[in-house]
Amino acid sequence: MSRLSFRPRPLDIHKKLPILKSIKDFEDDDSQTNTRNLILRLAAEATENEVPQTSSKKLAPEIPTPEYVVVDTYERDYSRTFAQPTSYIHARGARAEIGEFVEYDLDNEDEDWLQEFNKERKVLAAEKLETILYKLEVLDHKARERAGVIANTLGSPVPVLLSFDAAVEALQSLSIKYGVFQSIYNYWKDKRERWQKPALRRLQPPPPVNDTNPYNVFRPREKAHRLHTRRMQRRENNAQSFEKLRQVRRNLDQAKIILEALIKREEKKREVIESEISLQRLQMKHKNETELFEDTLALPEFPSFPSKVGSSEDEFVDSDDPSISRPHGRHITQNIPFRDTKVVTASPRIMRRDFKRRHVPHGWLHKLDPNEPPLLFTKPLDPAKLSAAGIIPPGSPTPNGLPARTFSFRGRMGRGGRIVFDRWNPLSHTPIECGDTLYVPPKARHSAHQ
Amino acid sequence: MGSIDTSTRVESGPDPIPTPNVTANGLSAGEDSVHPPAVDSTGASAENESLRKRKCSGVLPLEVGTRVMCRWRDGKYHPVKVIERRKLPCGGVNDYEYYVHYTEFNRRLDEWVKLEQLDLNSVETVVDEKVEDKVTSLKMTRHQKRKIDETHVEGHEELDAASLREHEEFTKVKNIATIELGRYEIETWYFSPFPPEYNDCSKLFFCEFCLNFMKRKEQLQRHMRKCDLKHPPGDEIYRSGTLSMFEVDGKKNKVYGQNLCYLAKLFLDHKTLYYDVDLFLFYVLCECDDRGCHMVGYFSKEKHSEESYNLACILTLPPYQRKGYGKFLIAFSYELSKKEGKVGTPERPLSDLGMLSYRGYWTRVLLDILKKHKGNISIKELSDMTAIKAEDILSTLQGLELIQYRKGQHVICADPKVLDRHLKAAGRGGLEVDVSKLIWTPYKEQN
Numbered sequence: 084m085s086r087l088s089f090r091p092r093p094l095d096i097h098k099k100l101p102i103l104k105s106i107k108d109f110e111d112d113d114s115q116t117n118t119r120n121l122i123l124r125l126a127a128e129a130t131e132n133e134v135p136q137t138s139s140k141k142l143a144p145e146i147p148t149p150e151y152v153v154v155d156t157y158e159r160d161y162s163r164t165f166a167q168p169t170s171y172i173h174a175r176g177a178r179a180e181i182g183e184f185v186e187y188d189l190d191n192e193d194e195d196w197l198q199e200f201n202k203e204r205k206v207l208a209a210e211k212l213e214t215i216l217y218k219l220e221v222l223d224h225k226a227r228e229r230a231g232v233i234a235n236t237l238g239s240p241v242p243v244l245l246s247f248d249a250a251v252e253a254l255q256s257l258s259i260k261y262g263v264f265q266s267i268y269n270y271w272k273d274k275r276e277r278w279q280k281p282a283l284r285r286l287q288p289p290p291p292v293n294d295t296n297p298y299n300v301f302r303p304r305e306k307a308h309r310l311h312t313r314r315m316q317r318r319e320n321n322a323q324s325f326e327k328l329r330q331v332r333r334n335l336d337q338a339k340i341i342l343e344a345l346i347k348r349e350e351k352k353r354e355v356i357e358s359e360i361s362l363q364r365l366q367m368k369h370k371n372e373t374e375l376f377e378d379t380l381a382l383p384e385f386p387s388f389p390s391k392v393g394s395s396e397d398e399f400v401d402s403d404d405p406s407i408s409r410p411h412g413r414h415i416t417q418n419i420p421f422r423d424t425k426v427v428t429a430s431p432r433i434m435r436r437d438f439k440r441r442h443v444p445h446g447w448l449h450k451l452d453p454n455e456p457p458l459l460f461t462k463p464l465d466p467a468k469l470s471a472a473g474i475i476p477p478g479s480p481t482p483n484g485l486p487a488r489t490f491s492f493r494g495r496m497g498r499g500g501r502i503v504f505d506r507w508n509p510l511s512h513t514p515i516e517c518g519d520t521l522y523v524p525p526k527a528r529h530s531a532h533q
Numbered sequence: 534m535g536s537i538d539t540s541t542r543v544e545s546g547p548d549p550i551p552t553p554n555v556t557a558n559g560l561s562a563g564e565d566s567v568h569p570p571a572v573d574s575t576g577a578s579a580e581n582e583s584l585r586k587r588k589c590s591g592v593l594p595l596e597v598g599t600r601v602m603c604r605w606r607d608g609k610y611h612p613v614k615v616i617e618r619r620k621l622p623c624g625g626v627n628d629y630e631y632y633v634h635y636t637e638f639n640r641r642l643d644e645w646v647k648l649e650q651l652d653l654n655s656v657e658t659v660v661d662e663k664v665e666d667k668v669t670s671l672k673m674t675r676h677q678k679r680k681i682d683e684t685h686v687e688g689h690e691e692l693d694a695a696s697l698r699e700h701e702e703f704t705k706v707k708n709i710a711t712i713e714l715g716r717y718e719i720e721t722w723y724f725s726p727f728p729p730e731y732n733d734c735s736k737l738f739f740c741e742f743c744l745n746f747m748k749r750k751e752q753l754q755r756h757m758r759k760c761d762l763k764h765p766p767g768d769e770i771y772r773s774g775t776l777s778m779f780e781v782d783g784k785k786n787k788v789y790g791q792n793l794c795y796l797a798k799l800f801l802d803h804k805t806l807y808y809d810v811d812l813f814l815f816y817v818l819c820e821c822d823d824r825g826c827h828m829v830g831y832f833s834k835e836k837h838s839e840e841s842y843n844l845a846c847i848l849t850l851p852p853y854q855r856k857g858y859g860k861f862l863i864a865f866s867y868e869l870s871k872k873e874g875k876v877g878t879p880e881r882p883l884s885d886l887g888m889l890s891y892r893g894y895w896t897r898v899l900l901d902i903l904k905k906h907k908g909n910i911s912i913k914e915l916s917d918m919t920a921i922k923a924e925d926i927l928s929t930l931q932g933l934e935l936i937q938y939r940k941g942q943h944v945i946c947a948d949p950k951v952l953d954r955h956l957k958a959a960g961r962g963g964l965e966v967d968v969s970k971l972i973w974t975p976y977k978e979q980n
Binding site: 101102103147156157162165171189191194284285298 | 750
């Protein structure tokens with residue numbers, strides 16, 4: 084049954100799976116694939132019959148295990164003195180904290196030494212020796228603690244720091260004969276020098292973290308193992324993490340200085356570019372003005388008025404027309420935001436100044452527009468070629484000779500070779516960009532009506 | 534591990550000593566000096582014992598790696614491989630005892646044997662030791678791979694054959710053969726890395742309560758006179774009848790935790806004592822009487838597990854095995870997970886016995902739900918109800934072939950008859966955890 088000819092979709096653990104209560108449910112739904120179904124069912128039964136067999140075989144006590152026997156001295160060794168309290172037992176402090184318990188148990192060499200020692204004078208009980216050795220261990224540990232030489236890890240030898248005199252003084256209360264105590268101390272010190280580590284296991288340092296010898300056990304776990312989430316890391320409040328955070332702070336401060344310098348540099352760059360732009364504009368304007376001057380000299384029949392007068396005159400002439408008297412107000416209010424946006428863009432002031440100072444009546448015929456934005460793809464129109472091609476610019480003097488329209492358009496060659504006539508805003512004397520505003524110049528309407 | 538079927542096969546042989554089970558290949562006698570070093574080569578038959586012995590004395594002492602038949606505790610001869618040998622303290626040049634591995638059984642049955650237990654007729658003459666070694670090591674690898682595939686469907690993946698061999702090399706000889714723990718003297722199962730001071734002894738005496746271990750009985754008896762503990766040094770969090778569960782913090786009771794680990798390692802093959810105990814909680818299950826609370830088993834649990842383990846090590850002491858305590862411990866670990874509102878899974882690898890217990894537990898819990906449940910159910914919902922990890926649910930149900938692919942979607946097959954059959958095979962849970970008797974709050978770091 085598990086051998087399907089196709090690979091089943093991986094199982095989504097969040098998807099609710101139907102529980103089929105009977106194998107018959109399988110048969111009911113796809114009767115057309117009867118033979119395959121039958122095979123599957125037989126296979127299922129075969130495997131299902133197999134499963135209990137194998138598992139019962141596993142479950143049966145067939146796995147042989149080593150044996151155990153009952154210790155005959157048990158009942159004597161362990162006294163029947165335990166009475167379970169009615170409430171759940173609560174832990175006391177650890178033995179080391181309670182204090183009076185002698186944690187040390189004599190080992191073989193202690194016992195052998197004691198036997199040897201007691202042969203002469205039966206003076207020292209095993210329990211007494213146990214107590215003394217325990218106290219010596221603890222005192223020595225305290226001495227090392229005071230001296231600040233507690234080894235962090237096993238590997239380097241742990242020397243005895245407790246002097247004999249200090250031990251005698253500390254253990255006066257035990258009232259041991261001086262000679263006996265001296266023997267014990269010497270034995271203990273000798274043992275410790277052989278062991279190179281405390282005899283009491285609790286006081287032995289753990290193996291180093293990077294030690295891979297499997298005989299050494301219970302090494303402290305690396306901090307990195309424990310603190311995986313940031314929340315846990317934050318909780319760690321020690322000198323190490325303090326130092327780490329200080330490092331982070333230093334790094335952040337340095338990054339801030341670098342970023343500030345970067346900003347300064349970029350600002351300088353921008354200033355350089357802006358001054359370059361205005362320089363070029365000035366150069367262009369200068370060049371243009373000389374050309375314009377030459378032009379006016381060359382074509383004396385075209386009168387050149389000051390631009391402001393010309394345009395305002397023009398406006399007034401137009402506003403006399405009743406059809407545009409109302410849109411006039413709207414036109415002004417709408418023009419203000421347009422100007423505002425212009426101010427924001429790069430060096431708009433210069434441009435506007437240019438517009439204002441410009442000689443207006445150049446019309447579309449003007450060959451080189453000084454205010455033509457330095458667009459790569461646009462070219463000024465050649466009026467000769469235009470007339471040759473029979474293209475009459477809009478707003479060019481009509482047969483009835485209204486001069487007003489000459490100000491309304493400006494021709495140029497757009498990119499791709501199209502001929503573009505930009506509508507001219509009569510108030511600001513800037514080109515009206517398509518899509519920039521919904522404003523329809525009244526003049527255009529006016530001419531359309533005509 | 535993985536030797537279950539072979540063991541049953543051999544034990545079925547009713548032949549008395551010293552004739553070993555005659556194998557199908559029918560090799561008649563020990564004459565076949567070029568006998569292939571195969572695992573199941575038992576082609577030695579009882580012949581003139583004394584003659585053989587004299588002949589074989591030429592091979593003494595036996596080399597490490599030798600394959601030979603050895604009389605086991607059942608009185609029958611079983612194939613073994615010599616793992617190690619050591620000189621007897623008072624003996625001649627060739628007086629050794631041998632540490633042997635019964636190739637049919639798990640390593641836990643490896644032991645030191647005396648020469649008289651070995652059937653020297655069956656010694657396979659080592660033609661070329663190096664070649665032989667190579668062959669066996671290859672065989673071991675394949676054998677181990679199979680072991681991994683068969684008995685530890687999951688969990689052993691992280692132990693490739695190489696590291697498994699390294700592990701076995703390092704722990705190949707049990708250091709401690711027996712321990713005394715309370716009422717019982719127990720044969721150990723595996724190596725345990727006791728401190729070097731304990732390298733010179735093969736029997737340890739454990740205090741039943743604080744688990745301190747000593748080399749001599751008198752030391753234990755002296756210790757018992759002063760030991761003030763009658764139960765594990767932690768909080769009792771569960772009591773039902775004579776059964777009590779104690780929670781011991783490895784940080785507060787370091788020595789106890791370490792003692793427990795040393796002890797447990799004697800019965801767990803893939804337990805590591807690499808890290809200190811202070812990051813673990815130990816849940817010690819006890820049978821209580823007027824002598825105190827006697828540990829029957831325990832499980833340990835990481836205080837903060839990143840892999841959502843709800844159990845690190847689990848052990849029922851051999852005298853208390855097959856009484857349902859292991860199942861109780863597993864169920865208990867899931868009850869703790871439920872209280873924590875977490876989903877949990879045991880740390881891998883699981884031993885053969887551990888895997889059996891877990892499969893049984895998962896089967897019982899899941900199939901009990903499926904039997905009663907009406908309507909559709911997702912794996913996630915099952916996981917939320919039981920605190921069993923979704924992967925474990927999937928592997929259990931798929932192992933029982935209860936998830937099937939029908940008409941482009943998975944369905945759970947829950948025919949009551951099929952479920953009952955599986956439930957019967959999984960065995961009953963024995964001791965139930967009575968949640969109302971669990972008084973416990975999840976561990977919180979005290980800073």
